[in-house]
Amino acid sequence: MARVYAVASAKGGVGKTTTTANLGTTLAMAGHDVVVVDGDLGMPNLAGALGVDPDGATLHDVLTGEAAVEAAVYEGPAGLSVLPGSNALEAFATANAKELEPVVSALEASYDIVIIDTGAGLSDDTFVPLKLADEVVLVSTTERESLGDTEKTRQLAERIGADVVGVVLTRVNQSNPNADVVASLLDAGVIAVVPEDPAIREALSTQIPVVARSPDSIAAAGYRALAEALTGKP
Template sequence: MRVIGFASGKGGVGKSTIALNLGLILAQAGHKVVVIDADIHMANLGVLLGVETNPITLHNVLKGENSIHDAIYEGPYGLKYAPSSLSMDRSGLELGKLADAVKELSDYEFILIDCPPGIGEDAEAALAASQEIIIVLTPEPSSLADALKTKAIAEHEGANILGLVLNMTLGDKTEVQPSDLATVMDIPILAILPEDIEVRRASATQKPVVIRSPASKFVAGINILAAKLLGKKVVPQPKPRKGFLSSIFSFFSRLF
């Protein structure tokens, strides 16, 4: 059993989309997978799948009302998932129950946790429930600074940080370059995912991009990520030239 948390310093970096589509690829390859939406404040995994309401959710589990098995559903494309509630009611939630719930899922090969963004108690609980962490960020200085904070918290929780996924890249020289990330974060880059219109179209139609546009560049990057998690050899992605931000962010890396 591998419990992999997808974390980010801020919202809007595509973390949920990556976790969902990776889960589908692993499931299509014959692996037993469940994706858990642990973002109790801004749940959207069910929305991305086109399923917006579920009778039992992770909220019921965290309140001690149900088992995690009661909150797992089979999605439209055969993917098992555990949604959070879209309700604004957060009363009675015991965040520490998430780690206990995950331990009940030992029959799964991959448990992918869509962690809440930021550094709040809910994010810490999701990181603590994860054995391994993938940090998702976009090629902007602010996203990199937030990712450093996320890395520090994940290390504090004792999780093994697998690496980074750089999402929504345009290939522009003004972006934070992969070489900057490698220098500042001191952890490997697992995948570089482009800004892809197919991702937005998939979100608008509530159909995962790996199903709607399997030949897209984004899905190609997710396949690389899946191959690395499975220990398969992949053709290296081209290395962009070194950016000028390495020296600037070396200061931040020393802080965390």
């Protein structure tokens, strides 16, 4: 049976998509059969982070019943499968996140691991993946605002009975608050720390995830630690 992860935080720009891309690639490199799903229906940019240019069907077409799931799956780095979204404004208007459930069920039958990237906010884009996930991976920077918004996502997850595995702290540098401050604002254990790293921006500009492009970078090490924390092996 596949494991389904949702990568979530109500705050935008904290590293959810970067985390989904690098976690998925790390697990694919380790030999797992993994699919990443762009559940951010309004601002889908997971495909770009993985060098995938969807020239046909997207998740939005699957959600409206216009395409089969398999038709919208593309190959990313290290054999990672990618279910991208559409950037067309009209696609956002017609797609309904509630239709994600049969999509994820279909993927669970074909893959070992399903990872759903989610959008900011607390709308259905986030709510539905939290409900579908076996484990929720929170992502936050160590800024107070980000931790506070991420705590709201944690509370939503708790309210709907979703299992929160912990938080990935991203863009961490020395000027950030210490672990006590983080713990006082967000009621979740830290499962990995990804330092602020220029290699992430370079990776994004070449559309190759940092774990594949710069495996010796500090960010890549952080993402490998996350993969290990989730699956119990390097």
